[in-house]
Amino acid sequence: MFAWLVGSDSRPPVFLKFRSSTTFIILTVATAVFTDIFVYGIIVPVLPFALTERSNIKPDSIQTWISIFLAVYGAALLVASPFCGWLADQSSSRRAPLLIGLLALGACTVMLCIGNSIAVLAVGRVLQGFSAAVVWVVGLALMVDTVGPEGIGQVMGYIGLSMSLAILLAPLLGGVVFAAAGYYAVFAMAFGLIVLDIILRLFMIEKKVAVRWLPDQVVHVPNAGIKREDQVDPEDGRISTADLEMRAMSPAQDAEKTGQDDIKQSDSEVATTPRLRGKWTSRLPAVVTLLASRRLLSALWACLMQASLLTAFDAILPLFVRDTFGWNSTGAGLVFLPLVLASFFGPIVGWASDKIGPRWLATTGFVLSCPFLILLRLVEKDTLQQKVLLCALLALVGVGLTLVLIPMMAEITYAVDAKAQRHPPGFFGRNGAYAQAYSLFNMAWAGGCMVGPLLAGLVNQKAGWGPTTLILGVVSIVTAIPVSVWTGGSIWKKRRRDREDVNLGTSE
Structure with missing residues (x-):
């Protein structure tokens, strides 16, 4: 029918x-x-x-x-x-x-x-x-x-x-x-x-x-x-997506091709691949294996912090504009518009992430957000200039946070594929572990949405608007450190390998 x-x-x-x-x-x-x-x-x-x-x-x-x-x-x-x-x-x-x-x-x-x-x-x-x-x-x-x-x-x-x-x-x-x-x-x-x-x-x-x-x-x-000869180091950079x-292919063809590839591997190739884990690791849930990746943990931490910074304004911004400017609920709602406008350029940011990788985009986002978060403390009076300043600073913070979220969402995919390279084909099952990886992203995002408003609201209640924005700025710049180090794989391993490649080229 x-x-x-x-x-x-x-x-x-x-x-x-x-x-x-x-x-x-x-x-x-x-x-x-x-x-x-x-x-x-x-x-x-x-x-x-x-x-x-x-x-x-x-x-x-x-x-x-x-x-x-x-x-x-x-x-x-x-x-x-x-x-x-x-x-x-x-x-x-x-x-x-x-x-x-x-x-x-x-x-x-x-x-x-x-x-x-x-x-x-x-x-x-x-x-x-x-x-x-x-x-x-x-x-x-x-x-x-x-x-x-x-x-x-x-x-x-x-x-x-x-x-x-x-x-x-x-x-x-x-x-x-x-x-x-x-x-x-x-x-x-x-x-x-x-x-x-x-x-x-x-x-x-x-x-x-x-x-x-x-x-x-x-x-x-x-x-x-x-x-395997076309793979890159699992902890360094994105994988060659080609x-x-x-x-x-059919399961029979897939098995035949996999067997042929395994037979063709030379001893030197096998020696350069990571040592296979014991049988017990294959019985662990994919989530446990994924959480052993510092690269993925860094991406999840960045997502949690980005969500915390973004949703912190839910708790403090409406009260601030009400007390400072005397705005009603409509004004308190519209003031969020500059903060999210930058997200409309998400596809462009994503395209850039595909081209140059997520590391420096996300790092730039956190570094860029820091001064503008701290400068929000300058908004104190009910004047037109101060209102314009508030909206401009919120828009710039929005740009920084947009540079973080989209590349980090893509980085989770890259991290899962990099982790998969350290195990035999099919280790994560027929469908891979993408859904379980994004379940971790979902948990990190939800955690940030809960922690951000709670902590920002408490600090704002005890210390006021200025100290709250200062803390948000410090959180942003501190988060940039693990993002710059681990996004795309360990930056130290990448530099060490680059030096080895230069030395090898010189000797030849």
């Missing part, structure tokens, strides 16, 4: 080339990210109403319950991320987990829409956290499957762009629609977007599935069919 849609042995699905194209898959994942954040964001303006009018919560307890719901969402995201990563890497298809996440998103939206008790709203937030974990973990892994490491930076830029659009539009539209048309109209927007998301996720066909009907389809196979993408 649905053979025209899903295909059969004798008949490919309708519009197969378009549905399995890189453009359509990127569009689908970007829409999934946009939908997830948009549904989260449009609820923010109506949540106080839902608590007071529908759940009979006293007005003086609203702030407490909003904080609790934020914590519940963050906890669900943290707990669900590693599970989603493991499930996605074990699954034969990335689309199936994405559809499960969509069901969770639909269920949470229904519960938040009709819920009239704290318990129902809390369960809705838990499901929302689970849905976010699926979208980010599986969606980013699907991006790597689709484009391979050589183009992942620019693709992550598009994902960052969709995220920024949702962050900007969701609270704005949620507040406007709620004021103009009421409570249920806000959720009508959410359900309409979810329907669009359903259509895209159902119509999307992964490249590794499309190869069944399109034998010439190029598929990225994690850690398979790579000649060797990381190969045409799809």
